[in-house]
Amino acid sequence: MLENFSLYDSVSMRKPHACGTNEWTIIRVGADIKIKCNACGRIVMMDRADFIKRGKRLIKKAEDK
Numbered sequence: 172m173l174e175n176f177s178l179y180d181s182v183s184m185r186k187p188h189a190c191g192t193n194e195w196t197i198i199r200v201g202a203d204i205k206i207k208c209n210a211c212g213r214i215v216m217m218d219r220a221d222f223i224k225r226g227k228r229l230i231k232k233a234e235d236k
Contacts, residue, residue, distance in 0.1 A: 173226030176200070179233035181209065185225055188213065194230060 173182060180197050184206075187193040192210040199205035204222040207214050217225070 173223055173229060176226075176229060177233060181230040182206070183227040183230050185227045193227070 178197055178200050182195050184193045184195055188208050190211040194209040195206040198207050203216050203218050205216045
């Protein structure tokens, strides 16, 4: 389960996307989470509870800006 995440972190989701990858980048954080597929660029929005439940692990933290 994902709990400590922030904007532009790369995450792995439990189920793969239709394009075959399960690596995503977080592009919006709030009551809803918006993620972008790293392979095909598809954008998906889900509420925070679903994101935490469906997330597998944090791949890479975003670089501090």
